[in-house]
Amino acid sequence: MARRARLAVDIGGTFTDIALELADGALVTAKTLTTPAAPEDGVVAGAHEALAKAGLAPGEIGVVIHGTTLATNALIEKRGAKVALLVTEGHRDSLEMAYENRFEQYDVNIDRPPPLVPRWLRLPIRERMNAKGEALIPLDESSVSGVIPTIEKEGVESLAIGFLHSYANSAHENRAAEIIARALPRLSISLSSDVAPEIREYERQTTTVANAYVRPLMERYLRALLSALRERGFACPFLLVTSGGGLCTAETAARHPVRLVESGPAGGAVLAASLARRMNIAELLSFDMGGTTAKMCLIDGFEPSTARVFEVDRSYRFKKGSGLPIRIPVIELVEIGAGGGSIAQVDALKRVNVGPQSAGADPGPACYGRGGKRFTVTDADLMAGRILPERFAGGTIAPAIDAAAASCERDVARPLGVDAEEAAFAVGETVDENMAAAARAHAVEHGKD
Structure with a gap:
């Protein structure tokens, strides 16, 4: 059977990248702005641009492989x-x-990252399993029914259920889900016994909550993307890159979107490992900076580091324990909110802070000329000469340098009492040091210098 072309799609917070591998191994690429309100539109636009360059029709594609940082x-x-x-x-x-x-x-003022679920929405249910899966306290179904009015009143979009020792016996979680689903059939429900059926209560709960937190977003997105691709003639299999570097179907991804939390970055780490083997470099540090986040992965022995647990969004000097633990098989990366669209601002102590808030693709950085007013890393790099205006976004966008300079003057230069050029360099140095500190912490945790 003749080899068919393969289409790869990566959606970031700012840009959507397309790579089309032809049957002879040649590569065709395209780049479009991510469309946050309907991410599938950016995918379809980029796919058709790549197909037009190659002179192919959608029906000639053998498989579509998708990585995304939307969940992250x-x-x-x-x-x-x-x-x-x-x-x-x-x-x-x-x-x-x-x-x-x-x-x-030694920091008496330490702040832990707040949980994704506030206390008033953490609802206790009378039930208890032991570690052997034996019911010590039967499920009180009336207590399950009793929380339904609260769920409705608070406008809850997604429900997580994380009972003690449910990895050993999921009967109570399953029954609670049935009761809730009967009363609220449109509610998205994630069970810890399904998402992360392993010991360690805290990590099981954070993983399940994270799954519930991103599930409605990813369900809507995957449904819309599949529909858009099918309508335009893409009849081939559609697979997604998982956090562990493998592939899964859209149905699995919609049910367990937490497995996609490092989807796009995992693909980058796999590529870095492949390049390491080609260049015969056993140890290296891969770096992947997008529009919203920057990711680093240690390649050791020609293979990316892997783990059973990783942390999203480490908030305190990138120290282990300061992020949100996710218990799934994963290519281990350290990730921080420092991308091209990360917003720069000056705090009350006259310190430059960058991220984690991002200008995204709409309106995007000020230099995009799409109405964005906040000064970002991309604006700073453009002003500092790190980005050539004629090569900006592959030549698809004519940067509005004056808008970038105006936002720099207002948001950074004036509060610091310096000129705009110096302020732009300050933002660049700040984000560079943030990323370098994260890389150092990641290497040291693995015993590497």
Whole structure:
């Protein structure tokens, strides 16, 4: 059977990138702005641009492979669904108790990242399993029914259920889900026994909550993307890159979107490992900077580092324990909110801060000329000469340098009392040091210098 062309799509917070591998191995690429309100539009536009360059029709594509940072960006920027969590009675505060230790021993003012579910939406249910999966307290179905009015009143979009020891016996979680689904059939429900059926209560709950947090967003997106591709003649298989570097179907991804949290970056790490083998470099650090985040991965022995647990959005000097733990097989990366669209601002102490908030693709950085007013890393790089105007976004966008300079003057230069050029360099140095610090922390954790 003749080899067919393959289409790869990567959606970031700012740009959507397309790579079309032809049957003879030649590569055709395209780049479009991500369309946040309807990300599938950017994919379809980029796919048709690549196909037009190659002179191919959608029906000639053998497979579409998709990586995305939509789930990651939603977690980092806190743009997910409103979530409620059903927990075993007496375990309402597990999300805040976390590991019961401090990731920084000597800072008395340490702040932990707030949980994705506020306390008033962590709803205790009377039930109890032991570690052998034996019911110590039967499920009180009336207590499950009793939380339904709260879920409705609070406008909850997605529900997580994380009962104690459900990995050993999921009967109580399954029954609670049935009761809730019967009353609220449109509600998205994630079970810890399905998402992360392993010991360690805290990590199981954070993983399930993260799944619930991004599930409505990813379900809508995947449904719309598949529909748009089919309508335009793409009848081939559609697969997504998982956090572990493997592939899964759209149906699996919609049910377990937390497996896509490092989807796009995992593909980059796999490529870095492949290049390491070609160049015979056993150890290297891969770097992937997008529009919203920057990712680093240690390649050791020609293979990317892997783990069973990783942390999203480390908030305290990139220290282990300061992020949101996700318990899934993953290519281990360190990720921070520092991308081209990351917003720069000056705090009350006259310090330059960059990210994690991002200008995204709409309106985007000020230099895009699409109405964006906030000064970003891309604006700073353009002003500092790191980005050539004629090569900006592959030549698809004519940058509005005056708009970038105006936003720099207002947001950074004037508060610091310096000129715009110096302010742009300050932003560049700040984000560079943030990324370098994250890379150093990642290498040291793996015992590498």
